[in-house]
Amino acid sequence: MRRRSVCHLGAATTLAALVGTPGWARAQTQPPELLNLRQLAQAQMRFFGLLIYDIRLWAQSQVDAQNWHQQVLALELEYARSLSGREIAKRSLAEMRRQTDIGAEQAQRWLSEMEAAFPDVKAGDRISGLNEPGEAIVFFVNGRLQKRITDPLFGRLFLGIWLAPQSSEPGLRSQLLGGAGGGR
Incomplete structure (x- = not known):
């Protein structure tokens, strides 16, 4: 699976947003939930060369690769294709189970x-998960509050x-955390 490199964003990206930069490097308007x-x-x-989504890591400051779950941060996924919300949920649970045993109930x-x-998504839809x-x-789905899940273990495993x-x-983890200044 080939992924594009991480880029650090700052003043250059803001300038790029104003003058317009082609391709994936163009800056986007900051989502309201991540202000x-x-x-x-x-x-x-x-997946097999097909773009599934772009993922962006948002935080107040550098993200520590060991203690990321103790920081205010968000992951924003912008989908490149249509996917079922139910399938997103099922796949998420399977991935969460890679980190620890989760009982049936x-x-x-x-x-x-x-x-x-998670509703069904189409190309261009965004789902953001903000860690408290x-x-x-x-x-948030396309900037609108969708659901708050008040279970710290769920939040840690989901973002995990x-x-x-x-x-x-x-590799994706390394790109996100390496690009966030958190190392490995």
């Missing part, structure tokens, strides 16, 4: 929560799909 954060890294998720509860959080450390994860050492996509 107190800055974009630190970006990567792409591909807990898994069913979390699957139901994710099915409520030790409290909750808040999901991309940020935990057990991620099934270690």
